[in-house]
Amino acid sequence: MKNKQKIVTFYLFFILAGVSLLGNFAEAQTTTSCESAGGTCEIDPGDPTGTGQNPCPEGKEKSSESCGDNWVCCKNTTGCCVNGSNCTNAKVASDCQSPATFESKKCSEIDACKSGGSTPISDATGGYVPMEEIPGFGRPGDWPSYILSVYQFGIWTIGISAMLMVMIGGYMYLISAGNAASAGKAKGVITDAITGLILALTAWLILHTINPNLVNLPGNLSASLSLGTGSISDGSGSSGNPDSHCSPMTTGLCSVENLKKYFGANAEKASGICHAESGGIENIPSGADKCQPGGQPVSFGLFQINISANDVADVKCVDKAASPVYTSKNHNCKPQSDYEKCKKAAQTGEKNIQEAVILSENGNKWGKWGANKTHCHF
C-alpha cells in the first residue's frame, strides 16, 4: 500500500511536470530557432496564386528557420539590429548579420546607419531588460526589482505548493483506510506543508514589520534598495533636480507608484517626463507633432511616442505608421498602412510606457524627449 501510494504520487507528479514541460518545450521549439535568428513566426498563407509571392508581411521576407507546420519564419528586410535597436538604412541579411556567423551587429557598427538619413533609435547598450517575464511580475526594469520579483514569486510558489501538499496529504489520509503507518505519513505531509507555509509567512511578516516597502511591489523595493543609479525625491517635487520643472504625478497611469514597476528607481523622472509630455492623459494626441500638409498627429499617449520613428512595444511602426520619419526638422510626412494600428497602440497606456522604457533605457536617458531639454533636465 505504501509503495502503491508512492507510485501513484510519483506518476501524478511525473504526468503534471511532463505535460507542463512538454508544453513549454513545444512552444520554445516553435519560436526559439526562428526568433534567435532575429525572425518572427507568422501564419503561412500558402501560395494560392502560384506566383511564389512573399508570404511575410510587408518589410519582411521568408527565412529558412523552422516555425512548425502552417507557420513561416519571417525576417525584417531592413531596420532591425541588436536587441530592438533600429536603423532604417540597414539591411538585416547583409548589414546587421555577418553572413558567415549570422552574428547580429549594433547600429553603431554598421556603415549604413552611420551615414546621413539613418535613424539609429536605441542600441540598448545600457540598462537591464530581462528576456523573459517573471510570472505575475512582468519584466522588472532593474536588478533590485528583479531580485524582489523573484522573492515575491517564491512566496507565491510556496503558498501554492503548500496548498497542493495539504491536498495530497489529505488524499493520502483518506486512502489510508485505518492503516496507522499510512495515516501517520499523511499527517506528516500535511504538517510539513503547513510548517513550511508558516515559516514563509513568518519571514514575510518579519520583513513587513521592519519595513513594509520590503514586501510591497518590486518598484517600492527597488527604491529602498537602489544602489544610487536612480534619483529619489528629496522633497523638491522634481526628482531631486533643482533645475527641473517637471513635477512627478500622484494620480493615474503616470503616478510614481504606477511607474515604479516599469522604471524602478527612475520612476520619479519618468513621472515628471510624462507629466510634461501629456499631463498623464492616456490617449492624448500631440498638439504639435503633426504631418504636413495633412495635419495628422504622429505622437501619442503618455510619453508622446512618435510612431513614425519608433515601434510601440511589440507593434512594428517604423516605416509603417507614417513616412518619411517626422522629426523636428522634417514635418513632411504621410500616414501609411498601419497608422491607425500604431496610433491605437501608442494610445494604450501599457504599451506606451513599455516603449518609453525601451527608448529611455529603463529611465536612465531622457534626451530623446523635447520636454526634457527645456524643462525636466534629467
Next chain:
Amino acid sequence: MSKIYKIILFVFVLMTVGIIGYYFFAISRNYSLGENGESFFVPSPSEPKFEIKTKNGKVTVNNIYKNPIKNLSQSGVRFLENESYIADFYPQDQGFLMVIENSDVQSARDMLEKDFLEVLGISEKEACKLKITLSVPFGVNEDLAGENYGLSFCPDGKKFFENQ
C-alpha cells in the same frame, strides 16, 4: 501534539475562508484592488451621487460614472472632453487629472473650471478640497509644461503667467 496541528489547520482554513470572503465582499461593494493589492471604491453607475474622501473632509459630487465619455484603465473615467480640455477621474487615489489642449490656455482653463464645477455639482470651496492635477502638455505650450497649476480660484492654484 496533534491538538496543535488541528489548531494550526483550523486557523489556516479560517484565514483562507476569511480572505475569500473579503474578496467577495469587496466585489459586491464595488471595491477594486489596486496595483499594490489595496482596495479602493469604484462608484456604481446607478447611484446619483458619490462621496470623495479628501484630507480636508468628504465631498459629495454628481456621479460621473453615470454617463462617462470614456472608461479608462485603473477604473478611471473621462467625464469632460472637447477640443480645449480633458478631465479624468481615478478612484484609486480619488484624484482628478485635467489637461488644457487649446493654445489659448487661459480661456480654456476658465471654461474647464466652470464646466468642472457644473458637472460635479459642487462649489468652489468644495472643489478646493479635491486632489486635482491641472497641466498643460508640452505640445500645447512648451513654457507651461510639467507643472501642476491646480484650480485658479483655490489658495494653492498657480497662475499660468506672472502678469495675470
